[in-house]
Amino acid sequence: MFEIWETNEPARLISDAGTLEVALEKVDTMCRLRHDQAVAHIGDTREHYHFEIRDNAGKALARLSYAPDTSRSYQSVVIEEMRDPHPATDR
Structure with a gap:
């Protein structure tokens, strides 16, 4: 189980997720929402947003700082290597 936190003051629990992939997608959704709001x-249109993915013991496993760039359309903050941490090896 994972928890997604927005760690700006005051910190708040956004959601939980059963897998890391779902947690990453939820963080990406929050960043997209912040981008759309800024546009x-x-x-609340802050310059920077801070997110954490925590394990069920509350330990931060990943941190992300996000600043919406309103001069372009939204681009995912989750890169492919994060979505599939175990890609197939070349044969």
């Missing part, structure tokens, strides 16, 4: 100038 539309709605909601």
